[in-house]
Amino acid sequence: MSDSLLLENGALWAGPDYYWPKGVLEIRNGKVSFAGPAESYRGREGFVGPRLDAGGGLIMPGxxxxxxxxxxxxxxxxxxxxxxxxxxxxxxxxxxxxxxxxxxxxxxxxxxxxxxxxxxxxxxxxxxxxxxxxxxxxxxxxxxxxxxxxxxxxxxxxxxxxxxxxxxxxxxxxxxxxxxxxxxxxxxxxxxxxxxxxxxxxxxxxxxxxxxxxxxxxxxxxxxxxxxxxxxxxxxxxxxxxxxxxxxxxxxxxxxxxxxxxxxxxxxxxxxxxxxxxxxxxxxxxxxxxxxxxxxxxxxxxxxxxxxxxxxxxxxxxxxxxxxxxxxxxxxxxxxxxxxxxxxxxxxxxxxLGLQGRVGRLLPGFAGDAVVLDLDQPHFTPFFDAASALVYAGRGSDVRHAVVAGRPAVRDRQVLGFDLPEVMARVKSLARQVMGHG
Ligand SMILES: [Zn+2]
Missing domain, CATH: 3.20.20.140 (Metal-dependent hydrolases)
Structure with a gap:
């Protein structure tokens, strides 16, 4: 698995004061190497690594x-x-x-x-x-x-x-x-x-x-x-x-x-x-x-x-x-x-958590920990202000992709690291024992 990733085709909100309606996020070796407007990104040709299409959604810090x-x-x-x-x-x-x-x-x-x-x-x-x-x-x-x-x-x-x-x-x-x-x-x-x-x-x-x-x-x-x-x-x-x-x-x-x-x-x-x-x-x-x-x-x-x-x-x-x-x-x-x-x-x-300067922003040098939200939803329509939309109308299920240190951990709402249905079945079985029915 690579820890370099290019996220594009979405709005990029890299932190409270950094919002680009069409942005690009480049992650190399697990860290943000470029965050900015798509038109000023010059590294596309030279980028070796997988790409993640934000599908017109919102890319923001996890x-x-x-x-x-x-x-x-x-x-x-x-x-x-x-x-x-x-x-x-x-x-x-x-x-x-x-x-x-x-x-x-x-x-x-x-x-x-x-x-x-x-x-x-x-x-x-x-x-x-x-x-x-x-x-x-x-x-x-x-x-x-x-x-x-x-x-x-x-x-x-x-x-x-x-x-x-x-x-x-x-x-x-x-x-x-x-x-x-x-x-x-x-x-x-x-x-x-x-x-x-x-x-x-x-x-x-x-x-x-x-x-x-x-x-x-x-x-x-x-x-x-x-x-x-x-x-x-x-x-x-x-x-x-x-x-x-x-x-x-x-x-x-x-x-x-x-x-x-x-x-x-x-x-x-x-x-x-x-x-x-x-x-x-x-x-x-x-x-x-x-x-x-x-x-x-x-x-x-x-x-x-x-x-x-x-x-x-x-x-x-x-x-x-x-x-x-x-x-x-x-x-x-x-x-x-x-x-x-x-x-x-x-x-x-x-x-x-003592991780200031490492997580919480998507600026160069920060960890490549990003999520992509699906904005194509009734509760995000219209979309005047990202903070207002997310805080007062958003929900966890709006998240489509999640990336940690440049590696996708969730893609298209599917957990990639392990078999989630199997884990859920095992937790349910354990819960039956907790309730005394197992
Ligand atoms: Zn507690």
């Missing part, structure tokens, strides 16, 4: 899902309409203890990768137990990923002795550090309420030592803030600061209940936030004030969270939820305009 738990697609629809604590403690943790292993995370990682690629996501920041399975799945699917091994204070899949959770994480990071150009290993401390101060310090130290980024869930619900305040006498973010751990934390997911002073503290420490609007709404965790986060100077990415609390991995829908939610939160239709909401899924998520 979306970046900055917070996901991909293998949880197995638990999609298993327990809905519950508050976070009940959902997590009574449904998800027991189901995970029984059903999660490396084979499951690989199988369900493939299903999740297909769902993401087919709906325009070309890069994911994923966190789960038995992370090696998901990493193998993403690599096979051709999906770029920052894959974080989960660390928590109770027996977890792949780490039955919580005292050895860090050893498991170290093995994962060392195994994947130089293994694949698409996969970057990372660490994920579940939260400050499920990880002791010693465990959090251990994760941060391992991150420093190996150069792997680390992530966590932070201030997701009011109950979490109250519980951490009661246990440690400080809010979750201040607790991390007291432990000296905010500096070095790559990004935190949710952040719904961070106060103004905490937002400024996170910005000063260089911590990004990942907004998960659909998960926050479904679990009724709260409406984050994202416009306020941006005013505080924070880098803000966007994520779906796992499919058990969303319940899909469609980032176009997530961008719309972010834009609409912020207008309601601030009772201001000008809050989080379409282009700003969309850029959270490009540049914002890239920064949250």
């Amino acid at each position: 979306l970046v899902n900055a917070h996901c738990h991909a293998p949880m697609v197995l638990f999609r629809g298993l327990a809905d309409d519950l508050p976070l604590a009940v959902w997590l403690n009574e449904h998800m943790f027991p189901a995970e203890a029984r059903w999660v292993n490396e084979e499951m995370t690989e199988l369900c990682g493939l299903l999740a990768a297909a769902e993401m690629l087919l709906s325009g996501t070309t890069c994911v920041g994923d966190a789960y137990f038995c992370a090696g399975g998901a990493a193998r799945a993403f690599e096979r699917a051709g999906l770029r990923a920052v894959v974080a091994q989960g660390v928590i204070d109770f027996p977890a899949p792949g780490a039955p002795d919580p005292g050895r959770g860090l050893e498991v994480a170290r093995r994962f990071v060392e195994e994947w550090q130089e293994r694949s150009p698409l996969i970057r290993p990372a660490l994920f401390a579940h939260s400050v309420y499920t990880c002791s101060p010693e465990k959090l310090k251990g994760v941060a130290a391992l991150a420093r030592e190996t150069g792997a980024p680390w992530f966590t869930h932070l201030s997701e619900t009011r109950d979490e803030v109250a519980q951490v305040r009661q246990t440690y006498g400080a809010t979750p973010a201040r607790h991390l600061e007291t432990l000296g751990l905010l500096s070095g934390l790559q990004a935190a997911a949710h952040g719904v209940w961070l106060d103004r002073e905490e937002l400024e503290l996170l910005a000063a420490r260089g911590v990004s936030l990942v907004h998960c609007p659909e998960s926050n709404r479904k679990l009724a965790s709260g409406l984050a004030d994202v416009a306020g986060w941006l005013r505080a100077g924070l880098a803000v990415g966007l994520g779906t969270d796992g499919a058990a609390s969303n319940n899909d991995l469609d980032m176009i829908a997530e961008v719309r939820s972010a834009a609409l939610g912020d207008k309601l939160k601030n009772l201001d239709p000008a809050s989080l305009p379409a282009s700003q909401a969309l850029d959270m899924a490009w540049e914002g998520s890239a920064r949250a």
